[in-house]
Amino acid sequence: MRRLSLSRQSVAYIAILGTALIVAVISGWLATPIDDYAYDWMFRQHPPPPAVPHCVILAIDDATYRAMGGVREYRKMLAQALELVAPARPKAVAVDVVLADPEDSAEDARLESAMRGIKNLVLVAHLENGRWEEPLPRFLKTGARKGHDKADENSRDGVTRKIPLEQRAGRERNWALALTALQLARGEPIIESPQDLQIGNELIPAARTSEGNRPLRVLFAREAFPQVSLKDLVDRPQLAARFHDQVVFLGITSITASYDRVATPYGQERIPGVQVHAELFETLERGQFLTDASASGVLGFCLLTAVLFGLIFALLYGWPAYLFASILLAAVHVTPLLFFREGIVLPYFAPIATAWLTFFAGASYQHFVVRRQLRKSESDRQRYQQAIHFVTHEMRTPLTAIQGSSELMGRYNLSEEKRKQIADMINQESKRLARMIQTFLDVERLSDGQVELKTEPFSAREIVESCIQRARPLAERKNIRIQTNVLEGELQGDRELMEYAVYNLLTNAVKYSSTDTEIKVWSLPQGDRLRLSVKDQGIGMDAKELRQIFQKFYRTKRAEASGEAGTGIGLSIVEQIVTYHGGKMEVTSEPGKGSCFTVVLPAHSRASQPPPVSV
Numbered sequence: 001m002r003r004l005s006l007s008r009q010s011v012a013y014i015a016i017l018g019t020a021l022i023v024a025v026i027s028g029w030l031a032t033p034i035d036d037y038a039y040d041w042m043f044r045q046h047p048p049p050p051a052v053p054h055c056v057i058l059a060i061d062d063a064t065y066r067a068m069g070g071v072r073e074y075r076k077m078l079a080q081a082l083e084l085v086a087p088a089r090p091k092a093v094a095v096d097v098v099l100a101d102p103e104d105s106a107e108d109a110r111l112e113s114a115m116r117g118i119k120n121l122v123l124v125a126h127l128e129n130g131r132w133e134e135p136l137p138r139f140l141k142t143g144a145r146k147g148h149d150k151a152d153e154n155s156r157d158g159v160t161r162k163i164p165l166e167q168r169a170g171r172e173r174n175w176a177l178a179l180t181a182l183q184l185a186r187g188e189p190i191i192e193s194p195q196d197l198q199i200g201n202e203l204i205p206a207a208r209t210s211e212g213n214r215p216l217r218v219l220f221a222r223e224a225f226p227q228v229s230l231k232d233l234v235d236r237p238q239l240a241a242r243f244h245d246q247v248v249f250l251g252i253t254s255i256t257a258s259y260d261r262v263a264t265p266y267g268q269e270r271i272p273g274v275q276v277h278a279e280l281f282e283t284l285e286r287g288q289f290l291t292d293a294s295a296s297g298v299l300g301f302c303l304l305t306a307v308l309f310g311l312i313f314a315l316l317y318g319w320p321a322y323l324f325a326s327i328l329l330a331a332v333h334v335t336p337l338l339f340f341r342e343g344i345v346l347p348y349f350a351p352i353a354t355a356w357l358t359f360f361a362g363a364s365y366q367h368f369v370v371r372r373q374l375r376k377s378e379s380d381r382q383r384y385q386q387a388i389h390f391v392t393h394e395m396r397t398p399l400t401a402i403q404g405s406s407e408l409m410g411r412y413n414l415s416e417e418k419r420k421q422i423a424d425m426i427n428q429e430s431k432r433l434a435r436m437i438q439t440f441l442d443v444e445r446l447s448d449g450q451v452e453l454k455t456e457p458f459s460a461r462e463i464v465e466s467c468i469q470r471a472r473p474l475a476e477r478k479n480i481r482i483q484t485n486v487l488e489g490e491l492q493g494d495r496e497l498m499e500y501a502v503y504n505l506l507t508n509a510v511k512y513s514s515t516d517t518e519i520k521v522w523s524l525p526q527g528d529r530l531r532l533s534v535k536d537q538g539i540g541m542d543a544k545e546l547r548q549i550f551q552k553f554y555r556t557k558r559a560e561a562s563g564e565a566g567t568g569i570g571l572s573i574v575e576q577i578v579t580y581h582g583g584k585m586e587v588t589s590e591p592g593k594g595s596c597f598t599v600v601l602p603a604h605s606r607a608s609q610p611p612p613v614s615v
Contacts, residue, residue: 009369010314012365013310013314013362013365014310016361016365017306017309017310017358017361017362018306019361020306020354020357020358020360020361021302021303021306021354021357021358023353023357024302024306024350024353024354024356024357024358025299025302025350025354027349027350027353028298028302028347028349028350028351028353028354029350031349031350031353032156033156033157034348034349035347035348035349036156036157036159036161038336038348038349039161039265039340039345039348040159040161040265040266040267042336042337042340043220043265043266043340044265044266044267045337046337046340046341047219047220047221047222047266048219048220048221048222048286048288050221050223051221051282051286053221053225053226053282054246054247054281054282054285055181055226055246055247055248055249055278055281055282055285056226056227056228056242056243056246056247056248056249057225057226057227057228057248057249057250057251057253057274057275057278058081058085058227058228058230058233058243058248058249058250058251059227059228059229059230059251059252059253059274060074060077060081060230060250060251060252060253060254061229061230061231061253061254062254062255062256063229063231064077064229064230064231064254065254065256067231067234068080068230068231068234074097074252075099075103075104075107075108075111076107076110077230078095078097078111078114078250079107079110079111079113079114080114080230080234081230081233081250082111082114082115082117082118082250083114083117084233084234084237084240085118085240085243085248085250086114086117086118087240088240088241088242088243088244089119089244089245090118090120090243090244090245090246090247090248091120091184091185091245091246091247092119092120092121092122092181092184092185092247092248093118093120093121093122093247093248093249093250094121094122094147094177094178094180094181094247094248094249094250094277094281095121095122095123095124095250095251096124096149096177096249096250096251096252096273096274096277097124097250097251097252098124098125098126098133098135098149099111099123099124099135099136099139100126100133100134100135100136101136102136108136108138111139112138112139112141112142115139115142115144116142116143118142118144120145120181120184120185121142121143121144121145122144122145122146122147122177122180122181122184123135123139123140123144123145123146123147124146124147124148124149124177125146125147125148125149125174126148126149127148127150127167127169127174130169130170131169132169132172132174134146145180145184146174146180147174147175147176147177147178147179147180147181148164148167148174148175148176148177149177149273149277150163150164150167150176150213151163151262151273151276151277157263158263159263159264159265160218160262160263160264160276161217161218161265162215162216162217162218163176163178163215163216163218163276163277163280164176164213164214164215164216165179165197165204165206165213165214165215165216166206166208166212166213166214167212167213168212168213173212175190176277176280177277178277178278178280178281178284179197179280179284181247181249181281182199182247182281182284182285183199185247186199186200188200194207194208195207195208197214202284202287204216204284204289205289205291216280216283216284216289217283217289217290217291217292217345218276218279218280218283219279219282219283219286219288219289219290220264220265220266220279221279221282222266225275225278225279226242227253228242228243247281249274249275249277249278249281250274251272251273251274251277252272252274253272253274253275261273262275262276288343289343290340290343290344290345291343291344291345292344292345293339293344293345293346293347297346298346298347298350298351301335301346301351302350302351302354305328305332305351305354305355305358306354306358308328309325309328309355309358309359309361309362310358310362312324312325312328312362313325313362313363313365313366314362317366321363321366322363325359325362325363328355329355329356329359332351332352332354332355333352333355335351336348336351398429398430398433399429399433401425401426401429402426402429402430402433405422405425405426405429406426408422409422409423454493454494454495454496455492455493455494456492456493456494456495457490457491457492457604458490458491458492458495458498459489459490459491460487460488460489460490460491460523460530460532461487461488461523462495463491463495463498463499463502464484464487464502464521464523464532465484465487466499467499467502467503467506468482468484468506468521470503471503471506471507471510474507474510474511475510475519478510478513478514478515478516479515479516480510480513480515480516480517480518480519481517481518481519482506482518482519482521483518483519483520483521484520484521484522485520485521485522486522486523486524487521487522487523488523488524488525489523489524489525489530489532489603490530490603490604491530491581491601491603491604492602492604493581493601494577494581497577497580497581498577498581500573500574500577501573501574501577501578501599502532502534502599504570504571504573504574505534505574505597505599506519506521506534508570508571508597509534509535509536509538509595509597510536512536512538512539512595513536513537513538513594514537514538514539517536517537517538518537519534519535519536519537520533520534520535521533521534521535525603527603528602528603529600529601529602529603530600530601530602530603531598531599531600532598532599532601533596533597533598533599534596534597534598535594535595535596535597536594536595536596537593537594538594538595539591539592539594540589540590540591540592540593540594540595541587541589541591541595542589542591545589546587546589549571549587550571550572550574550575550585551572578599578600578601581601581602582601582602583599583600583601583602584600585597585598585599585600586598586600
């Protein structure tokens with residue numbers, strides 16, 4: 001297990017997962033066809049259970065058209081159908097034929113008379129191009145109610161899955177044919193709210209959308225829907241008994257005469273529009289509905305999925321991470337089906353896309369992080385091997401000198417002067433060994449970020465002059481002159497560390513310069529930066545050396561040529577100190593002409609600091 005911390009790496013990981021989540025959710029909005037196909041598959045796997053129907057279709061089928069005169073006689077057929085149905089006292093009759101245009105006056109009069117014999121009659125109003133095609137006023141005077149016949153709302157592939165319970169055009173609104181028939185059959189008013197409709201004790205979860213319609217998913221029955229052919233009813237009037245206390249949907253089912261053939265989620269042959277209205281009525285009558293998951297619920301589920309995958313690959317690695325991620329991936333695939341069985345339609349594509357994208361994002365990020373950590377571990381291993389090599393190689397010389405000198409003092413009777421010389425040498429070598437150890441510890445502390453920077457203002461002149469005083473004895477031994485030109489500028493930071501950096505540059509300049517040469521030191525503000533330079537007249541370096549000069553344990557050719565025993569880590573510490581102060585190092589050098597090391601730091605103005613106030 002690995003502990004999480006809000007580091008830069010954690011922020012990057014969260015950003016990658018968040019991007020994957022956003023891409024998945026947006027793609028889910030665009031993948032409606034995939035969600036529809038998944039819905040159809042789930043619907044076929046779990047169709048509504050068989051139930052006793054509460055409505056019957058009185059069908060004007062092909063046999064009826066052939067026997068009763070064809071399409072031109074359809075109003076005569078409707079009138080005769082209503083006349084035969086009326087004695088059976090049905091709860092309601094819904095006529096799925098648009099009666100907007102006047103026909104033969106005698107036939108219209110007969111049809112009007114037949115309508116008056118039906119207690120609860122619903123006629124179709126058809127919405128076309130934003131205008132209502134309504135039944136003739138003479139038919140509405142019979143007490144008939146109106147209901148719209150829209151049956152393919154929100155369908156891009158021709159499959160009817162939802163029917164709007166409400167349709168609006170301007171200020172006029174009509175309920176669905178099946179909903180109006182249900183209201184009349186139950187004798188209860190429709191009570192509406194923005195989220196649902198209510199008829200009696202039944203609550204219908206049909207929220208009003210931005211288009212003003214209230215879409216409801218239809219639970220199409222797998223079984224054949226009960227129908228009675230009008231021809232059979234005419235031939236055998238006793239069949240009218242089947243309509244007693246039922247809701248009757250009267251409409252055209254003829255394949256050649258009907259224009260509204262509708263596809264269902266079952267993917268079988270199309271069904272006539274009148275059957276779709278009857279199926280909607282049965283859905284409303286049963287009171288069992290499929291409701292769409294809310295947008296916030298879908299987004300919350302996707303967010304939870306992304307968080308879980310993120311935690312898996314943040315807290316686990318290797319085969320346990322992939323095992324739990326695979327289990328979660330399978331669970332996300334199954335979840336829409338489980339929700340569907342409980343009557344909730346959860347979009348398929350958005351959760352699945354979220355699962356896969358966050359799975360790959362988390363796994364890929366972990367893979368690259370592990371590789372980076374492996375490279376870092378390998379680099380650390382090499383660095384510590386170099387450190388050990390440094391310790392064993394560099395400390396051998398002073399230890400050998402100390403050991404040999406102590407043996408000489410113990411084995412031989414030396415003069416006082418010789419004993420003093422040996423004692424001084426032991427003292428110098430022990431100090432040199434201590435400096436090596438301290439330098440090694442300093443570089444490790446800086447590498448691990450264990451050095452806490454102090455913040456205080458100071459001038460460049462202060463630290464340069466202090467370092468020159470300390471380095472001057474070393475320079476005088478080689479008859480090297482240290483000259484200062486301009487020493488201007490203010491700094492802010494850790495004064496002790498900056499003195500270490502400047503002193504290291506000065507001692508390196510002395511160490512790698514020939515006798516009777518000159519070292520120049522100057523500092524000068526340039527805009528918001530301060531440039532502090534140390535220039536010597538040593539043997540210089542070539543371009544290859546300049547690229548490696550700040551690497552740990554790297555020794556230049558000038559160190560070998562000068563015979564100086566450098567550790568190869570001093571300049572590495574200097575660069576880290578300057579970097580921690582928000583600056584950078586610049587080096588110019590040419591073989592045989594010396595080198596110039598320049599520290600570039602953010603300048604600081606003491607004038608910007610408020611003056612102290614005495615109370």
